[in-house]
Amino acid sequence: MIKVLKTKNSDEIRSLMDISENLATLNEERYHAFSSRHTTNNSRPCSLVFNGDVYTGLEACKFSDDEMLFAQEHLRILSGLYGLLRPLDLIQAYRLEMGTKLAFDDYNTLYNYWESKIAKLLNRDLKAQGDDVLINLASVEYFKSVDRNKLKARVIDVEFKDYNNDEYKIVSFYAKKARGLMSRYIIENRINEVEPLKGFDLGGYFYDDRESTEGKLAFKRN
Numbered sequence: 010m011i012k013v014l015k016t017k018n019s020d021e022i023r024s025l026m027d028i029s030e031n032l033a034t035l036n037e038e039r040y041h042a043f044s045s046r047h048t049t050n051n052s053r054p055c056s057l058v059f060n061g062d063v064y065t066g067l068e069a070c071k072f073s074d075d076e077m078l079f080a081q082e083h084l085r086i087l088s089g090l091y092g093l094l095r096p097l098d099l100i101q102a103y104r105l106e107m108g109t110k111l112a113f114d115d116y117n118t119l120y121n122y123w124e125s126k127i128a129k130l131l132n133r134d135l136k137a138q139g140d141d142v143l144i145n146l147a148s149v150e151y152f153k154s155v156d157r158n159k160l161k162a163r164v165i166d167v168e169f170k171d172y173n174n175d176e177y178k179i180v181s182f183y184a185k186k187a188r189g190l191m192s193r194y195i196i197e198n199r200i201n202e203v204e205p206l207k208g209f210d211l212g213g214y215f216y217d218d219r220e221s222t223e224g225k226l227a228f229k230r231n
Contacts, residue, residue, distance in 0.1 A: 014040040014043075014105070019037040020033070025111065036103070036104045039103055052101050054100075055086060055088070055091075055094045055095075056084075057069055062186045063186065063189040066187065067192050076196050076197060077096065080096045080196045083195070084195075087107065089106055092130070093130045107119055127154055127156075128156040131155065131162070132162070135162050142163050143163070144167065146191055146192055148188075163224075164224065166226070167191060169183065170230070186212070187214060187228070190209075191206075191209055206226055213230045216228055
């Protein structure tokens, strides 16, 4: 995949990723400088590098050593370039959204490339933990990269709604941060069962039993 990206110039990257000219030039430089070896000089732990809304809620930089160890064992991060990451896994600077329509080899999209690979890795990690429950805090766009049919796990989706214009609805910006908050709540409280998740109250959210189902935990905020 990196070989494919290295062949693209900034104009092609700009069109592919729908980004500005400056960002396209930056990422052309990143991919040309990308090394096959990750070192402490060219790479950093992914949980400390990612800075989107989800990671604002996660605040991994504030984890204690014990909390980071728990996160390393239990938290998995989906990536368009790396597939599946643990919080302390080293990454180099890049930009590649999972929904990018990057065709290469026999694959039409990144979803085609990753879906069976990520499911296999998740099954391996779940088996190592002796668990069969997966709390899905990824966006719809990213979790599409996981082949649910190949997962040997009970997947619990989590929904966050905010009160807006006289109704509760999913507001993307707030939902992203809430997913990070939920991840932090699990890590700080060492939660390894579903029931305690209903006590999540960070950011003013509360559990909604009426909208929750066997496969979904629903939370709202006024």
